[in-house]
Amino acid sequence: MSDDAAGSPRGTTISPGRPAMLSGCRPTMKDVAARAGVGLKTVSRVVNGEAGVTADTADRVRAAIEALGFRRNDSARLLRKGQTASIGLVLEDIGNPFYSALARAVEDVAHAHGSLLFMGSSDEDPDRERTLTLAFCARRVDGLVIVPAGKNHTYLLPETTAGIAVVFIDRPAGLIEADSVLTDNIGGARDGVTHLARQGHHRSGYIGDALHIYTAGQRLHGYRDAMAAAGLRTEPDWVIMATPHPDTIGQALTRMLDRPEPVTGLLCGNNRISIIVLRELAARGARVATVGFDDFELAELLTPGITVIAQDPARMGQIAAELLFRRLCGEQGPAQRIELATRLVVRGSGEIPPP
Amino acid sequence: MSDDAAGSPRGTTISPGRPAMLSGCRPTMKDVAARAGVGLKTVSRVVNGEAGVTADTADRVRAAIEALGFRRNDSARLLRKGQTASIGLVLEDIGNPFYSALARAVEDVAHAHGSLLFMGSSDEDPDRERTLTLAFCARRVDGLVIVPAGKNHTYLLPETTAGIAVVFIDRPAGLIEADSVLTDNIGGARDGVTHLARQGHHRSGYIGDALHIYTAGQRLHGYRDAMAAAGLRTEPDWVIMATPHPDTIGQALTRMLDRPEPVTGLLCGNNRISIIVLRELAARGARVATVGFDDFELAELLTPGITVIAQDPARMGQIAAELLFRRLCGEQGPAQRIELATRLVVRGSGEIPPP
DNA sequence: CTGAAAGCGCTTACAG
DNA sequence: CTGAAAGCGCTTACAG
Numbered sequence: 024m025s026d027d028a029a030g031s032p033r034g035t036t037i038s039p040g041r042p043a044m045l046s047g048c049r050p051t052m053k054d055v056a057a058r059a060g061v062g063l064k065t066v067s068r069v070v071n072g073e074a075g076v077t078a079d080t081a082d083r084v085r086a087a088i089e090a091l092g093f094r095r096n097d098s099a100r101l102l103r104k105g106q107t108a109s110i111g112l113v114l115e116d117i118g119n120p121f122y123s124a125l126a127r128a129v130e131d132v133a134h135a136h137g138s139l140l141f142m143g144s145s146d147e148d149p150d151r152e153r154t155l156t157l158a159f160c161a162r163r164v165d166g167l168v169i170v171p172a173g174k175n176h177t178y179l180l181p182e183t184t185a186g187i188a189v190v191f192i193d194r195p196a197g198l199i200e201a202d203s204v205l206t207d208n209i210g211g212a213r214d215g216v217t218h219l220a221r222q223g224h225h226r227s228g229y230i231g232d233a234l235h236i237y238t239a240g241q242r243l244h245g246y247r248d249a250m251a252a253a254g255l256r257t258e259p260d261w262v263i264m265a266t267p268h269p270d271t272i273g274q275a276l277t278r279m280l281d282r283p284e285p286v287t288g289l290l291c292g293n294n295r296i297s298i299i300v301l302r303e304l305a306a307r308g309a310r311v312a313t314v315g316f317d318d319f320e321l322a323e324l325l326t327p328g329i330t331v332i333a334q335d336p337a338r339m340g341q342i343a344a345e346l347l348f349r350r351l352c353g354e355q356g357p358a359q360r361i362e363l364a365t366r367l368v369v370r371g372s373g374e375i376p377p378p
Numbered sequence: 379m380s381d382d383a384a385g386s387p388r389g390t391t392i393s394p395g396r397p398a399m400l401s402g403c404r405p406t407m408k409d410v411a412a413r414a415g416v417g418l419k420t421v422s423r424v425v426n427g428e429a430g431v432t433a434d435t436a437d438r439v440r441a442a443i444e445a446l447g448f449r450r451n452d453s454a455r456l457l458r459k460g461q462t463a464s465i466g467l468v469l470e471d472i473g474n475p476f477y478s479a480l481a482r483a484v485e486d487v488a489h490a491h492g493s494l495l496f497m498g499s500s501d502e503d504p505d506r507e508r509t510l511t512l513a514f515c516a517r518r519v520d521g522l523v524i525v526p527a528g529k530n531h532t533y534l535l536p537e538t539t540a541g542i543a544v545v546f547i548d549r550p551a552g553l554i555e556a557d558s559v560l561t562d563n564i565g566g567a568r569d570g571v572t573h574l575a576r577q578g579h580h581r582s583g584y585i586g587d588a589l590h591i592y593t594a595g596q597r598l599h600g601y602r603d604a605m606a607a608a609g610l611r612t613e614p615d616w617v618i619m620a621t622p623h624p625d626t627i628g629q630a631l632t633r634m635l636d637r638p639e640p641v642t643g644l645l646c647g648n649n650r651i652s653i654i655v656l657r658e659l660a661a662r663g664a665r666v667a668t669v670g671f672d673d674f675e676l677a678e679l680l681t682p683g684i685t686v687i688a689q690d691p692a693r694m695g696q697i698a699a700e701l702l703f704r705r706l707c708g709e710q711g712p713a714q715r716i717e718l719a720t721r722l723v724v725r726g727s728g729e730i731p732p733p
Numbered sequence: 734c735t736g737a738a739a740g741c742g743c744t745t746a747c748a749g
Numbered sequence: 750c751t752g753a754a755a756g757c758g759c760t761t762a763c764a765g
Contacts, residue, residue, distance in 0.1 A: 117472070
């Protein structure tokens with residue numbers, strides 16, 4: 024045997040003359056302890072800034088930490104402590120500005136509580152929502168904020184029983200009791216349609232997202248309510264509920280506009296739909312009164328400016344995340360359902376009079 | 379002592395007549411093993427779908443899993459396996475559509491590789507970038523995609539030595555060798571300014587973000603290059619570099635426009651700046667040729683449409699994430715620097731002629 | 734086919 | 750002031 028540590032059965036001991044750190048394997052507290060010539064617990068004390076270590080010992084430990092490039096493994100730490108200081112955020116699509124504003128607010132609250140954020144997009148797919156959510160749970164996140172795609176959340180029962188806090192946002196939970204932070208979708212849609220009626224529109228249409236999406240259905244209710252309340256009839260062709268796509272929406276617009284008594288007012292079901300409708304209308308040179316659900320950047324710079332029913336995604340995210348952390352801090356009580364009001368923002372497109 | 383298990387020294391054994399699961403503490407494989415009357419390893423085999431378990435035994439284990447609501451703790455699993463199947467994404471602000479598009483692409487690649495995504499916003503603060511990044515490293519993410527705020531990344535050296543893969547995106551790493559995926563900022567800005575010059579603009583200004591931001595500085599270079607190449611002089615007042623804010627930008631516009639020989643063309647340094655500039659110009663009723671760096675939704679619906687130097691944030695995110703996973707799969711070789719071309723999109727605002 | 738022991742990298746509870 | 754032992758919930762390596 025040579026005079027270095029080649030005979031050592033396990034390679035964890037640092038022998039002089041050898042590189043202090045091998046690429047690909049990290050030094051642990053054990054390595055630090057060995058190098059500093061102290062016990063494991065003493066290293067732990069220094070790393071965590073606990074009292075009861077001589078200045079001299081602490082210096083030796085710190086020198087070893089520095090020399091080895093040691094950094095504590097928080098995953099191991101948190102496993103032992105039984106918490107994870109992280110939460111999971113499941114939403115429809117982080118690429119959609121509505122959800123990215125919401126996500127930013129959730130992140131800020133998590134950060135304020137010293138929590139890290141897992142994030143994933145479900146793409147409106149209940150299976151992907153479930154897979155993502157359970158993957159986060161398997162990592163033992165402390166809590167979850169979920170924009171649900173599915174309608175059945177009983178799969179979460181073992182998790183909530185085990186103490187994982189869950190707050191649903193934008194849409195309610197399905198078949199389980201849980202906190203939720205929602206927008207007043209019915210009231211918002213009603214305000215938009217009533218606004219059109221007050222401008223003299225007797226024939227207003229609604230272009231909504233796929234009917235299986237909670238918010239799309241609620242807004243359809245609001246549309247129907249408001250038309251009925253204004254004493255206006257509706258026709259099947261005035262409504263379309265479908266995943267937003269230029270073709271589908273273009274065809275729907277043709278049905279609404281190319282007829283003896285065309286629709287003169289439109290409620291767009293969300294930010295994505297508004298943008299497609301505006302493009303389609305511009306392409307046709309059609310001048311139709313338009314109110315969009317969801318505000319968006321530059322809405323006021325278009326000609327005319329776009330009148331919208333504004334939600335506040337950042338506020339929703341903040342309220343949901345704060346509720347989540349209150350639950351994590353032990354707040355008891357039955358599931359809450361918080362519903363935020365919308366705001367009609369008048370900019371011109373909704374005030375175009377009927378021909 | 380009563381006839382239930384009160385005398386048991388540790389409460390992990392399930393005794394008949396007791397609730398199978400106490401709220402707040404999760405069943406573990408040990409609990410499942412005890413209930414099914416098998417060893418720990420057998421439970422592990424069933425949970426992981428390994429061969430070598432009788433159908434009968436497996437059924438008993440599955441029944442116990444179901445009854446207890448057991449779900450494997452992946453954090454513990456991954457600690458033992460020495461990987462985490464997660465990556466970290468640090469960017470400037472997930473609420474900014476540019477970064478949310480980028481994030482979505484990174485998420486999709488991570489998902490395709492079975493990896494979960496930690497995400498955090500640095501808000502252009504080098505300290506927050508560092509804190510977030512190291513927090514992700516402390517959780518032992520397999521890799522990182524970073525939009526850096528700071529200029530010194532030597533703090534990552536212990537991590538990269540230990541095998542964490544890092545890809546920088548949008549801006550290069552500072553003082554360390556690392557892969558990076560960038561946009562050709564100089565070329566893009568040059569194209570924008572050259573375009574204005576070709577429309578006959580002899581006096582073009584540049585409204586950029588704070589100079590300490592890499593991309594802002596590069597685009598300033600491009601502006602100067604192109605002006606010089608076109609044989610045009612520049613004046614200090616034609617350039618402003620500052621964190622985008624309506625007041626600052628408004629004052630800068632006043633200096634550029636309210637003078638004997640006003641600026642007639644403008645290059646806006648990024649999507650945020652374009653939006654503020656468009657609002658300010660609209661408020662003044664000023665008709666100035668404008669080219670924006672970064673594309674944005676509805677740019678084509680404004681009157682006139684906004685001519686832009688488009689980047690492709692989703693493509694950047696995808697390329698960066700794919701490079702990261704290639705590194706994680708063992709791809710060797712020196713640090714790569716990938717630079718993506720920009721695309722001039724002509725829509726009208728950049729083709730306004732000089733007065 | 735099955736399971737007891739050791740270990741991943743930390744912390745907790747306790748004894749010197 | 751200091752450290753050996755046990756444990757967090759899993760997997761690995763090995764022996765029956």
